[in-house]
Amino acid sequence: MKKLMKGNEAIAEAAVRGGCRAFFGYPITPQNEIPEYLSKRLPEVGGCFIQAESEVAAINMVYGAAGSGARAMTSSSSPGISLKQEGISYICGAELPCVIVNMVRGGPGLGGIQPAQSDYFQAVKGGGHGDYHMLVYGPNTVQEAVDIMYDAFDKADKYRMPVMILGDGMIGQIMEAVELPEMKDPAAFPKKEWATDGTGVGASRRIINSLYIEPDVLEKVNHRLFDRYKELEENELRYEEYLVEDAEIVIVAYGTVARISKSAVNALREKGIKAGLLRPITLYPFPAKAIAKVAAEANVKKFVAVELSMGQMIEDVKLAVNGAKPVEFYGRTGGNVMTPEDIVEFVEKEVK
Amino acid sequence: MEEKIIIAGFGGQGVLSLGQFIAYAAIADGKEVTWLPSYGPEMRGGTSNCSVVVCDKQVASPIVAHPDCLIAMNKPSLYKFSDKVKAGGTIIVNSSLIPDKVERTDVKVVYIDAASLAMEAGNARTANIVVLGAYIGMSNLFPKETVKKMIEAKFANKPKVIPANLKAFELGYATAAK
Amino acid sequence: MATVFKKTKMLTDVPFHYCPGCTHGIAHRLVAECLEEIGCEGNVVGIAPVGCAVFAYNYFNVDIQEVAHGRAPAAATGVKRTHPDTIVFAYQGDGDLASIGTAEIVHAAARGENITVIFINNAIYGMTGGQMAPTTLIGQKSTTSQQGRTVPLNGNPIKVCEMLSTLDGPAYIARAALCDPANVAKAKKAIKRGFEMQMQKKGFSLIELLSTCPTNWGMTPVQATEYVKENMTKQFPLGVFKDIDKESK
Numbered sequence: 001m002k003k004l005m006k007g008n009e010a011i012a013e014a015a016v017r018g019g020c021r022a023f024f025g026y027p028i029t030p031q032n033e034i035p036e037y038l039s040k041r042l043p044e045v046g047g048c049f050i051q052a053e054s055e056v057a058a059i060n061m062v063y064g065a066a067g068s069g070a071r072a073m074t075s076s077s078s079p080g081i082s083l084k085q086e087g088i089s090y091i092c093g094a095e096l097p098c099v100i101v102n103m104v105r106g107g108p109g110l111g112g113i114q115p116a117q118s119d120y121f122q123a124v125k126g127g128g129h130g131d132y133h134m135l136v137y138g139p140n141t142v143q144e145a146v147d148i149m150y151d152a153f154d155k156a157d158k159y160r161m162p163v164m165i166l167g168d169g170m171i172g173q174i175m176e177a178v179e180l181p182e183m184k185d186p187a188a189f190p191k192k193e194w195a196t197d198g199t200g201v202g203a204s205r206r207i208i209n210s211l212y213i214e215p216d217v218l219e220k221v222n223h224r225l226f227d228r229y230k231e232l233e234e235n236e237l238r239y240e241e242y243l244v245e246d247a248e249i250v251i252v253a254y255g256t257v258a259r260i261s262k263s264a265v266n267a268l269r270e271k272g273i274k275a276g277l278l279r280p281i282t283l284y285p286f287p288a289k290a291i292a293k294v295a296a297e298a299n300v301k302k303f304v305a306v307e308l309s310m311g312q313m314i315e316d317v318k319l320a321v322n323g324a325k326p327v328e329f330y331g332r333t334g335g336n337v338m339t340p341e342d343i344v345e346f347v348e349k350e351v352k
Numbered sequence: 353m354e355e356k357i358i359i360a361g362f363g364g365q366g367v368l369s370l371g372q373f374i375a376y377a378a379i380a381d382g383k384e385v386t387w388l389p390s391y392g393p394e395m396r397g398g399t400s401n402c403s404v405v406v407c408d409k410q411v412a413s414p415i416v417a418h419p420d421c422l423i424a425m426n427k428p429s430l431y432k433f434s435d436k437v438k439a440g441g442t443i444i445v446n447s448s449l450i451p452d453k454v455e456r457t458d459v460k461v462v463y464i465d466a467a468s469l470a471m472e473a474g475n476a477r478t479a480n481i482v483v484l485g486a487y488i489g490m491s492n493l494f495p496k497e498t499v500k501k502m503i504e505a506k507f508a509n510k511p512k513v514i515p516a517n518l519k520a521f522e523l524g525y526a527t528a529a530k
Numbered sequence: 531m532a533t534v535f536k537k538t539k540m541l542t543d544v545p546f547h548y549c550p551g552c553t554h555g556i557a558h559r560l561v562a563e564c565l566e567e568i569g570c571e572g573n574v575v576g577i578a579p580v581g582c583a584v585f586a587y588n589y590f591n592v593d594i595q596e597v598a599h600g601r602a603p604a605a606a607t608g609v610k611r612t613h614p615d616t617i618v619f620a621y622q623g624d625g626d627l628a629s630i631g632t633a634e635i636v637h638a639a640a641r642g643e644n645i646t647v648i649f650i651n652n653a654i655y656g657m658t659g660g661q662m663a664p665t666t667l668i669g670q671k672s673t674t675s676q677q678g679r680t681v682p683l684n685g686n687p688i689k690v691c692e693m694l695s696t697l698d699g700p701a702y703i704a705r706a707a708l709c710d711p712a713n714v715a716k717a718k719k720a721i722k723r724g725f726e727m728q729m730q731k732k733g734f735s736l737i738e739l740l741s742t743c744p745t746n747w748g749m750t751p752v753q754a755t756e757y758v759k760e761n762m763t764k765q766f767p768l769g770v771f772k773d774i775d776k777e778s779k
Contacts, residue, residue: 004372004379004387022611030391048611052604053637060601060634064608067595068575072608090598113391141410174414175372175387177379196593196609198575198616202542207587208595256414263413339417 008033021047024061031103059087069195075101089128093210097156106335114335115169138254238281247276264343291320360401361425366480371402386414478520485524551751581623600631603638642699642733660746695771701733
């Protein structure tokens with residue numbers, strides 16, 4: 001039975017159904033419905049909700065809970081995610097699984113509260129200090145956000161790293177019909193032998209740590225992390241192609257912007273312009289090989305990266321295209337959102 | 353089919369919930385829908401609006417640049433959005449608060465005295481449901497009975513207000529369907 | 531031959547890395563002995579700080595997390611909420627707790643988070659080489675207050691026990707000094723009381739231990755213990771600042 005739900009609330013419910021039993025967060029627009037919903041919902045399933053004193057404290061509570069074996073998460077929006085970067089780096093260094101939701105708003109600084117995609121670099125290139133990545137998703141519908149959230153803890157546990165869901169104000173605020181999946185049974189989750197549950201003594205002692213004072217040891221750890229990122233690329237890479245097969249113009253866009261772009265592609269086709277859309281669903285790992293393959297097709301003349309930023313993902317698109325075809329950029333920023341018509345107009349000019 | 357609607361007015365006029373009613377009705381009628389609100393400080397007493405897109409397949413863009421229908425609940429909203437309505441589209445004007453006439457000649461205009469009809473229905477707070485009725489009556493987007501059932505379901509925890517809301521819906525519907 | 535002293539099983543066999551005359555070793559032993567005495571072996575999670583005790587995870591024979599600078603109370607909160615029946619303690623220095631982690635300690639205390647915090651106050655940043663701490667005494671020299679700390683330039687030392695005991699959340703707050711056998715015995719009593727409070731689920735407990743740093747103070751170990759006794763206790767008076775059991779009597 002489909003249910004009309006606001007994005008933020010649907011994601012929160014999907015988190016609970018996916019096994020989340022601990023949430024630590026701090027209020028910030030436009031994601032407040034997530035903590036509000038979970039403050040009521042988590043106690044119903046024996047979970048823990050704490051409104052922390054700061055974003056910094058919240059992410060470190062996630063560190064503690066995740067390190068002790070809980071399926072723990074936090075959510076925030078851009079300025080708050082910046083504050084969390086210290087904790088995220090430690091979580092990645094200590095190889096702890098958790099989920100982080102970022103409902104991106106315009107920046108830099110306090111910026112605005114309207115939708116943006118200007119945290120792309122921060123999300124996929126690292127964000128905090130040190131050599132690390134996270135598994136990053138950019139869902140484009142509430143249903144896709146729900147499905148990704150539902151399995152996010154499984155992925156986080158499997159690879160022992162944070163999963164970030166990179167949304168924007170729109171995906172958080174929009175209402176759409178969703179099919180909610182069944183509640184997962186926490187008893188069936190794999191046991192985390194590495195977690196500090198308090199029972200360790202002597203040889204069975206567990207240490208959660210990101211400090212490796214010997215360069216050789218730290219180097220080995222970093223190689224281990226990056227071996228895991230290779231596994232992500234093999235197992236978790238996701239993207240969608242829409243009318244790309246015979247396209248002359250290929251739009252690359254993710255999240256809600258990909259939906260706006262899809263409408264633009266339809267309108268362009270009606271005007272006789274062969275447009276297509278390549279939509280990365282995982283932003284890290286990035287579908288570089290898929291883009292490279294499309295770039296090699298003779299029918300493809302040009303790529304257009306469409307983003308709610310001054311141009312961030314376009315750098316990954318350019319790396320993937322590797323000079324084979326021109327890559328143009330169309331973006332709005334500051335919280336302004338383009339319409340399908342804006343994209344159509346831009347592409348029409350590019351075709352001329 | 354694809355129907356794009358912008359509903360705008362003051363915060364507190366039930367603008368967002370009017371959009372949600374259309375979205376719920378769409379779901380009840382087996383359609384796909386997106387409801388996207390404006391959010392932030394402007395919600396508090398300022399202008400507020402939402403975009404609703406109803407489609408028989410998955411909605412692509414939830415962003416509406418040129419609506420098929422504009423529902424303007426106050427004057428600033430009418431002037432903000434009236435030029436954006438598609439030629440051949442519709443503007444529903446809440447004439448209780450907007451004395452002006454729409455100057456465009458390439459759109460259909462429905463004037464509805466939502467406040468008076470709400471009073472007639474017995475509850476001043478049903479003005480947005482009057483307008484919902486007018487929209488359904490005008491557009492025939494969903495069967496009347498589907499929408500009425502949805503209204504009953506949405507007010508299930510406040511059964512006292514159901515009769516007034518149903519009456520408001522009927523009054524609005526009759527006005528526009530004339 | 532009779533055994534008069536035995537190392538507690540709650541410490542590992544890893545030799546401490548601390549400098550000669552540093553009282554971290556005593557503090558570690560006291561905490562570990564108390565954990566053994568309250569009988570919680572196999573039911574403890576420790577939180578190690580950033581600072582001289584950063585390697586505490588090598589020494590305590592418990593499950594332990596090494597966390598970011600100042601965030602021990604937040605991480606301890608995450609652990610405790612996941613395992614409410616497990617003894618959770620955070621071990622923090624003065625820079626960690628009273629400077630970069632002020633928000634975390636205040637709010638963990640205000641929540642009455644059922645954890646025990648061991649607060650090592652040696653009035654200096656030891657690990658980074660002797661910089662001024664939030665608890666550095668007025669007139670005390672450090673590498674970033676080379677003429678001695680002054681109020682106009684550096685403000686006043688923070689009295690953590692006094693400050694936190696104004697809150698409603700804490701169950702037990704005490705300050706002791708690791709400067710002579712009698713005071714060490716008192717410190718142990720206070721630590722044990724903190725853990726007992728936690729076992730009885732009475733809420734937040736914090737034990738501040740005035741400690742030495744001969745290396746960065748530029749003193750011999752004996753001079754350093756004298757400095758604690760003569761100078762630090764004047765700024766940071768010893769005693770129990772809060773004990774909810776005694777209040778309710």
